[in-house]
Amino acid sequence: MKGRNMRVGILGSGLMGAKLGTIFARAGHEVVFSYARSEEKLKRLARDARGNAHAGTPREAAQNADAVLLAVHWSRIDDVLNQTGDLSGKVVVTCSLPMNADNTELVLSNTLSGAEELARMVPKARVVSAFNTVPSEVLFGVYEANRRTGRPSLVYCGDDSGSKEIATRLIRDTGFDPVDAGPLRIARYTEPFALLVGQLAYEGKGGPELAYRFEYFASA
Ligand SMILES: NC(=O)c1ccc[n+]([C@@H]2O[C@H](COP(=O)([O-])OP(=O)(O)OC[C@H]3O[C@@H](n4cnc5c(N)ncnc54)[C@H](OP(=O)(O)O)[C@@H]3O)[C@@H](O)[C@H]2O)c1
Numbered sequence: 001m002k003g004r005n006m007r008v009g010i011l012g013s014g015l016m017g018a019k020l021g022t023i024f025a026r027a028g029h030e031v032v033f034s035y036a037r038s039e040e041k042l043k044r045l046a047r048d049a050r051g052n053a054h055a056g057t058p059r060e061a062a063q064n065a066d067a068v069l070l071a072v073h074w075s076r077i078d079d080v081l082n083q084t085g086d087l088s089g090k091v092v093v094t095c096s097l098p099m100n101a102d103n104t105e106l107v108l109s110n111t112l113s114g115a116e117e118l119a120r121m122v123p124k125a126r127v128v129s130a131f132n133t134v135p136s137e138v139l140f141g142v143y144e145a146n147r148r149t150g151r152p153s154l155v156y157c158g159d160d161s162g163s164k165e166i167a168t169r170l171i172r173d174t175g176f177d178p179v180d181a182g183p184l185r186i187a188r189y190t191e192p193f194a195l196l197v198g199q200l201a202y203e204g205k206g207g208p209e210l211a212y213r214f215e216y217f218a219s220a
Helices: 014-026 041-047 057-063 074-084 114-121 135-143 161-173 185-205 210-218
Strands: 009-011 028-034 053-055 067-070 091-094 125-127 153-156 179-180
Touching: 009 014, 009 057, 009 091, 014 028, 014 041, 014 053, 014 067, 014 125, 014 135, 014 161, 028 041, 028 057, 028 153, 041 053, 053 067, 074 114, 091 114, 091 161, 114 125, 114 185, 125 185, 135 210, 153 161, 153 185, 161 179
Parallel strands: 009 028, 009 067, 028 053, 067 091, 091 125, 153 179
Antiparallel strands: 125 153
């Protein structure tokens, strides 16, 4: 897998999916944008990505994909999984957090993470939790800065080395320094951390940039 451009399906083309998909396409991967309320939006994203990108259905996004990015609100997970169909053997990188409707609280207990719950829903898929600790607003800036050293850290976790290697490549291609936090159950700790970062970014005085600096600081 090393060095080869991958095919990445985007399940949820909102703030996170649209930006990460665009960055993956610009980094040389083939990207299929799926799951938005209008097909026109998906086609526009594919055009604007200025790379090898297309619009498609969730099923098409997952077909022959080396990885799919799950980037929908927690309340949409069942629907997007139904539309996607069989994910057996697929690497599912999830940035989706198990949040309530107004995004103020995690809806699962502290003995279970959204990533683990997702792994229960798609038991034959290979779930990796990544990208949920970073506000979407800073993604283009990190990608464009393309630092050789002093890259901001981005933690990820998952249970098998092959899927983590794929996630690692995507994280590097996005401009971050991947930090392996361990097995998928560690998402019980990274998801509350992600919520804290979001609260700092959007409710504190520093804005999203603060969370970016926080990540940068973490890599020192
Ligand atoms: N935003 C962040 O900075 C951030 C950071 C870390 C983690 N996260 C997590 O990442 C996940 C995605 O967040 P986000 O901010 O990217 O969400 P978002 O902007 O709301 O994107 C969700 C996508 O789902 C689509 N969608 C919603 N309802 C739909 C329906 N009925 N039919 C078809 N498509 C539908 C939306 O379509 P439209 O495009 O048409 O609206 C959008 O493309 C969430 O779980 C969030 O907790 C977000």
